[in-house]
Amino acid sequence: xxxxxxxxxxxxxxxxxxxxxxxxxxxxxxxxxxxxxxxxxxxxxxxxxxxxxxxxxxxxxxxxxxxxxxxxxxxxxxxxxxxxxxxxxxxxxxxxxxxxxxxxxxxxxxxxxxxxxxxxxxxxxxxxxxxxxxxxxxxxxxxxxxxx
Numbered sequence: 001x002x003x004x005x006x007x008x009x010x011x012x013x014x015x016x017x018x019x020x021x022x023x024x025x026x027x028x029x030x031x032x033x034x035x036x037x038x039x040x041x042x043x044x045x046x047x048x049x050x051x052x053x054x055x056x057x058x059x060x061x062x063x064x065x066x067x068x069x070x071x072x073x074x075x076x077x078x079x080x081x082x083x084x085x086x087x088x089x090x091x092x093x094x095x096x097x098x099x100x101x102x103x104x105x106x107x108x109x110x111x112x113x114x115x116x117x118x119x120x121x122x123x124x125x126x127x128x129x130x131x132x133x134x135x136x137x138x139x140x141x142x143x144x145x146x147x148x
Contacts, residue, residue, distance in 0.1 A: 013028060062110045070100060088118065
């Protein structure tokens with residue numbers, strides 16, 4: 001699907017407030033609410049918009065630790081490991097990578113005990129290197145800087 005400037009404007013505005021009414025969004029980009037709704041529906045159906053989400057302060061929810069784990073697999077059979085990480089709620093991001101390690105994981109946990117428990121489970125699949133986040137410096141919305 002080819003996106004035009006209006007699609008990018010809609011995406012930027014939805015990213016700022018996904019609960020905005022179509023009529024109000026349309027007023028900001030000089031379109032009717034119905035026309036905006038049709039475009040949003042097309043973006044959803046084509047998979048450009050995959051889901052709507054809520055951003056919360058994870059520290060206030062008790063998730064005190066952000067950890068980055070590099071996994072070094074023991075075997076070439078990665079399917080069971082991928083199933084494992086997909087089932088683990090602590091894993092908020094997982095990437096198969098080139099370069100150092102086989103996988104890079106981002107974890108959010110409430111305690112050192114929860115982190116240790118997860119790391120002990122990882123040892124079944126391979127070795128790891130652990131990095132703890134001291135401070136989040138930047139979290140970027142790609143749409144704010146995206147040019148067509």
